[in-house]
Amino acid sequence: MNTLEQYGFTDRIDGLFSFHFPGPDVPEPARVIRADRGRVLVASRHGIVHLDGGNSLVTGDWAAIEPGGSVMGCLPRSSLLQRKRAYDPLSEAQILGANIDLLGVVVPLDRPLSTNRLERTLVAAWDSGALPIVILTKADLSTRFDDVVAETVRRARGVEVLTTSAEDRDGLEDLRGRIGAGQTLALLGPSGAGKSSLINALLGDHRQDTGEVRAGDGRGRHTTTARELVPLGDGAVVMDTPGLRGFALWDAENGLSEVFGDIEDLFGDCRFRDCAHDLEPGCAVRSAIESGALEERRWLSYRKMERELASLHRRQDAAEQRRHARSFHRVARDAALAKDFRNRFRETR
Incomplete structure (x- = not known):
């Protein structure tokens, strides 16, 4: 090969x-x-x-x-993982990787589960065009193994969840079997989640640098500093990525619908077509929350991401209008200069 x-x-x-x-x-x-x-x-x-x-x-x-x-x-990209560039007032996308077949959302079991991070990352994963899977790492360090796994499976809502331990090599065979020849798996998760350790375990070699994780808050230092492809030997590839502190969404409406489709299905059952899902009578969303069929925390998470995307589009539209205005002014200025030149030319004849 x-x-x-x-x-x-x-x-x-x-x-x-x-x-x-x-x-x-x-x-x-x-x-x-x-x-x-x-x-x-x-x-x-x-x-x-x-x-x-x-x-x-x-x-x-x-x-x-x-x-x-x-x-x-x-070549045209078959998939594209991107996020809004951090601290960017101009609202530009940061492309994290391309041509990814499987996107592994890495969730470490040695710290409390962040359901908001999990849902947000799954939104981006679905929107990338890759097939998301959730990879639980550090199973050997968890004292609440069963509870966290059950909660993750519930939050993932049908996305395959694999439990692994790089230290004990548990679950590695199942994960390796998901990456076929010619396929690329990208690992996405916070610093210290065990992404590099997982790659080393899959390779059976210490290829990627790893670092210690602080016991107090579960955070690790960035041992991976750039996105890099690592071949597994038979045409299967893993993309290691630096740990991400946050994930600002970029044009992720499709991913939002994949993760929160059950909520969006409720909108059609509201009494009013323009229901704001707040205090309106006959609101199916409020009824679902009051009956316990919909967790309010999950609804608030959806609304936060929905508002974030709406704000992004408003800034994009404003930036586009400014670009059009600058272009119009340049055309008008050039036309005025050309007219002035023609007038001066006639006067000299």
Whole structure:
């Protein structure tokens, strides 16, 4: 198996290169292992090399390389994991990875379960186009194992939940069996969740750096500093990612509907079509909360993410209007300059 095949290259990907880059000189296919400030580390049939990739390529991309070694483009992405860039008033997306088949939401069992984080990450996972799974780690350190697993399964609402321990190697066979040749699993979770330890256990080798976790708050330092593909040896690939403190959603309405579809189904049963689900009579949502059929905490979590996405779209619309206004002013200015030039030209004749 050559280097490129180890990073997930298959006959299907080969066919996509021929389709999207037709002609007698089909470019060399390559997979982006890691992207960092305009430089990319890529895997090709001839080995692993560094290239200038600009800022357009991200980890997981399938890049087309010209004979001279320059990047001429990439295949359309089959999936895209993204979030709103932290502390960005202009509301831009931060792309975390591309061409992911399985997205593992990593939940460590050595600390209290954050249901808000779990639901929020599942929203982003569903919206990416990848198939989400929940991976519980550090089962050997949990004193509330059964309770946390049961609560996670309930919150995941049909998403497959796997329980693992890198230390005892429990559950690794089941997880490894979910990643077929040519597939990419991305691990997404907080710092100290055991993502790198899990990859090392899958490899049977100490490939990824790991760090200690503070006993007081369960937090660990960032031993993974960039998103990177790690081959498992048979064409299956894992994407390690740095720990995320938060996850601001980006255009994730589809994912919101996947995770909270039961809530959105209630809207059609409200007496009024424009029900705000607050104090209106005949509100199906309020009735479900009062009867215990819907947990109010879950409803509030949904409303918070819904408002977050609405605010994002308002900022996007405002930014688009400003761009149109600047473009209009430039056109008007150029037209005025052109008219003034024509008038001056006539006066000199």
